[in-house]
Amino acid sequence: xxxxxxxxxxxxxxxxxxxxxxxxxxxxxxxxxxxxxxxxxxxxxxxxxxxxxxxxxxxxxxxxxxxxxxxxxxxxxxxxxxxxxxxxxxxxxxxxxxxxxxxxxxxxxxxxxxxxxxxxxxxxxxxxxxxxxxxxxxxxxxxxxxxxxxxxxxxxxxxxxxxxxxxxxxxxxxxxxxxxxxxxxxxxxxxxxxxxxxxxxxxxxxxxxxxxxxxxxx
Numbered sequence: 001x002x003x004x005x006x007x008x009x010x011x012x013x014x015x016x017x018x019x020x021x022x023x024x025x026x027x028x029x030x031x032x033x034x035x036x037x038x039x040x041x042x043x044x045x046x047x048x049x050x051x052x053x054x055x056x057x058x059x060x061x062x063x064x065x066x067x068x069x070x071x072x073x074x075x076x077x078x079x080x081x082x083x084x085x086x087x088x089x090x091x092x093x094x095x096x097x098x099x100x101x102x103x104x105x106x107x108x109x110x111x112x113x114x115x116x117x118x119x120x121x122x123x124x125x126x127x128x129x130x131x132x133x134x135x136x137x138x139x140x141x142x143x144x145x146x147x148x149x150x151x152x153x154x155x156x157x158x159x160x161x162x163x164x165x166x167x168x169x170x171x172x173x174x175x176x177x178x179x180x181x182x183x184x185x186x187x188x189x190x191x192x193x194x195x196x197x198x199x200x201x202x203x204x205x206x207x208x209x210x211x212x213x214x215x216x217x218x
Contacts, residue, residue, distance in 0.1 A: 024060040035075035055082040117208040123156045150210035
């Protein structure tokens with residue numbers, strides 16, 4: 001690959017992070033030189049773009065749930081979350097690399113923990129457990145598939161909620177959004193509402209977060 005192609009790839013990678021950060025923030029922001037140094041460090045470390053974007057999303061979602069005031073004004077604020085997630089992924093990669101030597105792969109045990117934590121009350125529980133246990137490939141590919149399984153599971157679970165339970169769930173989410181009144185655009189408010197609704201539904205139904213990087217508990 002030529003030096004020009006390398007630079008173009010780096011620029012596209014940096015711009016993707018900047019675009020995700022600004023979208024989640026809900027307002028334009030020029031990243032500081034220190035922020036760009038953080039992004040360059042992530043690039044040198046080989047942190048996957050998908051992992052960075054997921055970690056950024058979780059930072060902003062947790063702030064929304066807490067009703068945190070003000071906006072995040074620096075990419076550096078998110079660095080601990082990104083680098084913690086990368087540390088966990090590296091451990092998984094290291095465990096998977098020892099599979100041929102007879103050591104138990106961390107990915108297999110992790111998937112087993114997620115499948116075991118799935119409560120019997122979820123729709124088609126046994127089938128979903130088998131699907132989780134059958135996953136294979138790189139951590140990135142497995143994480144993507146787990147996200148798809150979780151989305152389908154939450155959609156089915158929400159559809160089966162009694163109307164009163166659904167109303168209580170939406171009231172809980174609306175109360176959290178009221179704490180953010182005036183600080184979200186209409187688009188950002190709808191996106192935040194959807195994320196909060198998913199998390200509230202998962203807690204109410206005692207569903208674990210289907211992720212290689214989360215505790216296998218609701």
